[in-house]
Amino acid sequence: MDCIENKTFDELRVGDAASAVRTLSDKDIELFAVLRGNDINPAHREKWYVTDDMLYQVLAPNMWGSALISWVVGTQLPGPGSVYRAQNLHFHEAMKVGDSVKVTVTVTRKDADDYSVTLDCKGVNQHGQRVLSGTAWVVAPTQKICSPPTELPIVYFEEHGSRLKQLVELADSFPAVTAAVVHPVDAVSLEGAIRAAEANLIRPVLVGPVAKVRNAATTAGIAISSYEIIDVPHSHAAAAKAVELAQSGAVQILMKGSLHTDELMAQVVRKDAGLRTERRISHVYVMDVSTYPKLLLITDAAINIEPNLLEKRDIAQNAIDLAHVIGLEQPKVAILSAVETVTPELKATMDAAALCKMADRGQITGGILDGPLAFDNAISKRAANTKGIVSPVAGDADILLVPDLEAGNMLAKQLEYLANAAAAGIVLGARVPIVLTSRADGNLVRMASCALAVLVAEHKRQVLP
Numbered sequence: 266m267d268c269i270e271n272k273t274f275d276e277l278r279v280g281d282a283a284s285a286v287r288t289l290s291d292k293d294i295e296l297f298a299v300l301r302g303n304d305i306n307p308a309h310r311e312k313w314y315v316t317d318d319m320l321y322q323v324l325a326p327n328m329w330g331s332a333l334i335s336w337v338v339g340t341q342l343p344g345p346g347s348v349y350r351a352q353n354l355h356f357h358e359a360m361k362v363g364d365s366v367k368v369t370v371t372v373t374r375k376d377a378d379d380y381s382v383t384l385d386c387k388g389v390n391q392h393g394q395r396v397l398s399g400t401a402w403v404v405a406p407t408q409k410i411c412s413p414p415t416e417l418p419i420v421y422f423e424e425h426g427s428r429l430k431q432l433v434e435l436a437d438s439f440p441a442v443t444a445a446v447v448h449p450v451d452a453v454s455l456e457g458a459i460r461a462a463e464a465n466l467i468r469p470v471l472v473g474p475v476a477k478v479r480n481a482a483t484t485a486g487i488a489i490s491s492y493e494i495i496d497v498p499h500s501h502a503a504a505a506k507a508v509e510l511a512q513s514g515a516v517q518i519l520m521k522g523s524l525h526t527d528e529l530m531a532q533v534v535r536k537d538a539g540l541r542t543e544r545r546i547s548h549v550y551v552m553d554v555s556t557y558p559k560l561l562l563i564t565d566a567a568i569n570i571e572p573n574l575l576e577k578r579d580i581a582q583n584a585i586d587l588a589h590v591i592g593l594e595q596p597k598v599a600i601l602s603a604v605e606t607v608t609p610e611l612k613a614t615m616d617a618a619a620l621c622k623m624a625d626r627g628q629i630t631g632g633i634l635d636g637p638l639a640f641d642n643a644i645s646k647r648a649a650n651t652k653g654i655v656s657p658v659a660g661d662a663d664i665l666l667v668p669d670l671e672a673g674n675m676l677a678k679q680l681e682y683l684a685n686a687a688a689a690g691i692v693l694g695a696r697v698p699i700v701l702t703s704r705a706d707g708n709l710v711r712m713a714s715c716a717l718a719v720l721v722a723e724h725k726r727q728v729l730p
Contacts, residue, residue, distance in 0.1 A: 268411035271344030274380045277405055282371040283342035287333055289364050297329055327356040330397045333368045334386050338403055342370055343382065346406025354386065354399035365391040370401065380405050426687035428553040428560050429713035432591060436466055436716035439723045442517045443468045444700070444715070445507035447529055448500040449522035450477035452485035457702065457711030458520060459487050466715045470495060470516055472503045500524035504532040511540055511697045517722040520700040520715065526567065533695055545569070545579030546694035548701060549587050550677045551717060554686040557644060561680075562588060562596075562664040566673030567701060568692065574616050577666065578629055581620060583693040584664045585632040587717070590724045599643035599662035600636025601672070605654060613637060613668035620666075632664070633657055640665075640676070689713035691721065698722055 272281070287293075331354055338347050360366055367389055374383035382405045388397040444467040449455040455478065458469045471478050471489065475496040482489045495510075497503045504524065510516045521529055533540050548567035551560055564584045569576055581598055588596035600617035607618045617636030624634040635658035641648040646660030667673035680686040689710055692699035698718040702711050 268413050269340055269345055270411045271346050271406050271409065272342060273409055274343070274375070274377075274382070274405040274407055277343060277372055277375060277382060279372050279375065281342060282369055283337050284367055284369040285333065285337045285341070286365055286367045287336075289329070289360055289362055289366065291362055293329065294326075294362065297326055297332075327354075327360075327397070330354070330356065330360060330366065330368065330388050333366060333388065334370060334401060337368055337370050338384070338401065342372070342384075343403065343405040345410040345412040346408065348404040350381065350402045350404060352386070352399060352401040354397055354401075356397050358390065358394050358396045360390070360396055364396075366396060368397075373400075375405075380407060425555070425685065426553050426709045426713070429551070429687050429689055429709060429716075432551070432689070432720070433464065433466070433712050433716045435591075436719040436723075437464065439719060441465050441468050442719050442722045443470065443515065444518035444520050444718070445470050445472050445510045445516040446520045447507045447522050448473040448503040448524040450474065450481050450500075451523040452481050453706075454522040454702075454711075455481045455489070456485045456487055457706070457708055457715075458522070459485075459489065459492075460708050461712050461715040462492065464712060466712070466719050467518065467520070469493075469520075470510065472497060472507050472510075473500070473522065474498060474503075500528055504529045508532045508535075508538070508540055512538070517697055517726075518700060518715075518718045519697055520718070521702060526701060529699075529701075530568065530692075533692075533699065540695040540697060542694060542696055544583065544694040545572075545576045546692060547580040547583045548690060548692050549584050550673075551587075551591070551689045551691070551713070552677065552680055552686045553688075554680055554684050556684060559663065560591070561644075561662070563673055563677050563680075564664065564666060566667060566670060566677045567690065568670070570670045572669070574619055577616055577620060578623055579694060581629050581632070581634070581664075581666050584666070585629070587691070587693060587721065588663055589631060590720045591717070593663055596632045596663040597658040597661055598632045598634045598636075598664040598666055599638045599658050600634060600666045601640055601643060602637035602668060603639060605638050605642055605652065607637065611637075616668075635659065636666070638662075687713070689717055691717045693721065 369387050370384040373385045382403050384401045386399050386401050390396050446458040446469045449471055450473050461467045462469050469492050471494045475494050497506050507519050547565040550563040554561055562584050565580045585596055600620055602613035607614045614637040621634050623629050635656045642654055642659050643662045649659035681688050690701050692701045698721040700714045700718050702714050
């Protein structure tokens, strides 16, 4: 549509009509409540309130129907330039989420003294039932207007971490997995593990100084008497023991407690007694960013400082494999750099080009790769279109492969602290998945990270029973 054209007062005829159909959604009701300031009527917000006669469905405020009439008046009849003066409406049937409401306005009278127009207003639902009727009075425009369509702002409805909660629900469909919780001697890390156990995600084996573990339980106000505790003298010994348990098959997950990442990973990557595989070990953030329409995986922001080309190949493959585990059949991988053109002076662009060719030759499988892409081009179709980038990945990335740890760490933390993203994390490429959370992470992030590990462990069990 090039423009929205109105009908002037002189062009209007008695009997002229216009209609529009809108399907009521939960988001319509939420947005209407926000615009009203504080909609406290539970029939408009709470499913528990609505009675049997209302079919247990949340109802629209009646004035939502009035807003539909205003929409038709402002865009169709008379259209741009109209001034809404008054209305007298009756509401006959409740409008429920899922209802498709068709409103029709019809010209019944014109008054040349003040250019006012009387409109008969009707609204029916998808069953043909009358939901509203009445009269509206508007002042019609006297000059022809052809108004270009306005690009409305995108409104985001945020339930913090809702997609991560879905991962927890998905993992809950599988049996609990035995996890070694490494040095859980503070209340936060211990509570996260116990909450995951109570949700039947894991069977925790607490590995650490028993006195400190019990003190942490007292501080957190949780009972741990039903869980196994392996007493070791310090965090270094806890890391070594946990790796030993994973080697023997006694546990299928490692979960970081109150010790430094380097201390745990040093035991994991030991050549003589660690958990190495032929694959490079890497970390993946799984981020729920409210302003992005799906989960966003960022790698590697925690393990590999300045990975070379072959290490980036493994980092990309680890992330693709994780994407498959959480239900993405063909994840889109954006290989990030500062620019979207291959430039010898920027190593990240050269690596990106090489990784794409490696994918073409089957050295990276299961995903669609493109790069180099600047961050804006990777996550915004508008930015990509503005720059003329034609790509199946640009503006729709599932995975962001960062140039180095510093870039990835800053990107992930900016999204977490400035965009209120919820960020679960997991280490892949070892013989068992490793839950690598921060001391600042809350219970949801720890639960979601456990859920990722459970899903990976279950996938390993199905592939290698």
